[in-house]
Amino acid sequence: MLQVSEIKENKELIVQGLLKKRFQNAESVIDKVLQTDQERRATQSTLDAQLAEANAIAKQVGELMKAGKKEEAEGIKARTAELKQQNKALQEQLSLLEEALKQLLYTIPNVAHSSVPEGNDDKANELIYSWGEAKPLEGQAKPHWDLIKTYDIVDFDLGNKITGAGFPVYKGKGARMQRAMVNFFLDKAVEAGYVEVQPPILINEASGYGTGQLPDKEGQMYHVTNEDLYLIPTAEVPITNMYRDEIIDADRLPIKNAGFTPCFRREAGSWGAHVRGLNRLHQFDKVELVQIQHPDKSYETLDEMCNHVKMLLEALELPYRVLRLCGGDLGFTAAITYDFEVYSAAQDRWLEVSSVSNFESYQANRLKLRFRGEDKKMQLLHTLNGSAMALPRVLAALLENNQTAEGINIPKVLQPYTGFERI
């Protein structure tokens, strides 16, 4: 969430950034924050003064008791009863104000970075890079949902039987492909200096708040009600939360972690071709990169992460493009996001396979993730993450783009991992 101190100092800029993000009533909500904070501070001051008085009396009583002046002590106690009531009321008032402020701040998204283009939806996203030849296949190109049946490598009916829609079973070379991609992506991440981690895939409520899935977006996660835990929608959540409530030594920065996990998304939503097959699933596998960086360097890091994803896609020989999301299409917690889309020849569509974002201090503020700056003052760090990458759509694109009469060609870089050159 945003920091009240920032809002106070840069109110106009923040309102601008929020409007770009298409956050309604930015100005009035910000005003409400400032007003609530004002009340909070006033209440805090009063309460502190009263507590100071109560503390002084308690000390006095102690001294009188020790001196054996019991009656005098009893006399002073009368005042404390009064103070106690007032303090309790003030305490409650303060808690209410603090809670109100927090709830208010939770409703405010991150501010869009200055380079983020204006726009209401994905139509306004800015194309900033493309690689490879994006053209439909000639002849009888099949979409991946047909190919997986032909080669019997992903089975939706089986998944339906044992779980439900959106939970496919990968079989034979399909399963092997998954394992190959995971290993390839993880190996590349480790080569790039990321420390591999394997986090839990169930998270508690505090973690959900830390990275911004809670409150409000609980409907998108599977909830294990008998333990009050959530299935992760992305490894971003457990990996970033490893650093919740931490004060990091500046010389440890940047912190780079990579992890492979399954991801779970409820996404009750649309039907049709764009959710067919592997395009959208309730459970899918993903390798995620997370970095924690000094605020001055987070945009360099963002570029570095984007270059990493480019390298992966080029190694896989998949035509792709990079989009800078416009304000209206940006996620709640992101200051800036680059989407990587792979061209799927048989669908003649672009499939999002990676999303790389800088959250600046928005998550760090919720996480209480800080470091001591050059001036010895505590400062919030910046968090970033990116998928590298989401497997099902990469698989879909590989199947569709590499189909031949003889079968599906596996990219060279994956062959050492699959042990076969063709499906």
Next chain:
RNA sequence: AGAGGAGUGGCAGAGUGGUCGAAUGCGGCGGUCUUGAAAACCGUUGUACCGCAAGGUACCGGGGGUUCGAAUCCCUCCUCCUCUGCCA
């Protein structure tokens, strides 16, 4: 899952109702000494909030309670350890 024990500052570890934000040791930082280093010695060393400041307030796993006053007593939750049971 049952029985018992324990959670204190970066770490170790005292403290069982007042003078305790908390002894002591280690570690860290600064200094003296030294050509340099080590050792020794001296000093310093938590976080958040309120306040222009002086200063004040809160925090001893989390939450609640008793009391004029709680790290210390009570309730509750969480975590860890030991034993028993179960198990990949």
